[in-house]
Amino acid sequence: MRGQRGFTLIEVLVMIAVGGMMIPVVVAAIFNVVHGTIGLRNDFVIQQDIDTASSWFNRDLSLAQTTDVVDGQPPVNQMRVDWIDMTGWAEQGGGGHFAEYYIEPGTTLLKRNYDGTVSIVARYVGDIEFSRSGRFITIAITSTYREQTEALVYFVTPRADGALQ
Numbered sequence: 554m555r556g557q558r559g560f561t562l563i564e565v566l567v568m569i570a571v572g573g574m575m576i577p578v579v580v581a582a583i584f585n586v587v588h589g590t591i592g593l594r595n596d597f598v599i600q601q602d603i604d605t606a607s608s609w610f611n612r613d614l615s616l617a618q619t620t621d622v623v624d625g626q627p628p629v630n631q632m633r634v635d636w637i638d639m640t641g642w643a644e645q646g647g648g649g650h651f652a653e654y655y656i657e658p659g660t661t662l663l664k665r666n667y668d669g670t671v672s673i674v675a676r677y678v679g680d681i682e683f684s685r686s687g688r689f690i691t692i693a694i695t696s697t698y699r700e701q702t703e704a705l706v707y708f709v710t711p712r713a714d715g716a717l718q
Contacts, residue, residue: 595701599677602696603705606663606675610692613652613667614711622690628682631655632690634711656681661697 560568614620617634633653653666656678663675675696682693688710695704 592701595699596703598698599696599701599703602675602677602698603694603703606678606681606694607692607705607707609652609665609674610654611709613665614690614709616650617711620685620690620711622683622685624685624687626684628684628691628693630681630683632683654681654683663694 613634616636618636619634621633622629631654633651635649635651637649650668651666652668654674655664655666656662657664661677661679662673663678663681665672665674675694677696677698678694679697679702680693680695682691684691684693690709690711691706692709693704693706695702
């Protein structure tokens with residue numbers, strides 16, 4: 554029966570052996586793609602957390618005239634800044650503002666109290682420290698999400714007019 558088409562037993566066994574060697578490679582590749590995607594998502598969550606908090610710190614410190622962070626003292630885990638609104642409408646009854654930052658006890662929620670209105674600034678903050686050297690405020694923030702951690706330390710120079718006390 555030379556005219557029949559098909560595979561011999563040896564050809565089938567060779568295909569099974571080659572396929573058996575390729576399956577672990579394919580499974581490993583799929584695992585790496587899934588694991589990499591999860592890692593990228595975790596990185597994104599952490600980076601977004603730190604970026605959002607940093608944006609609020611920079612905004613409030615650019616307005617700050619006073620702060621409770623004492624020059625030359627050890628870092629503290631909360632900060633308050635105060636300022637007077639200098640816009641035209643504020644002269645007619647505007648006034649002072651404040652912003653306080655702190656991690657809610659027993660959680661990883663970084664909160665901002667702005668003139669009595671409390672909001673969540675970041676959700677996964679493991680630690681935050683504020684310190685001061687002259688006019689420079691140093692902020693060290695650590696965010697952890699699903700066993701992945703990132704830390705950022707940076708300096709902010711409040712108010713260009715030198716009014717920070």
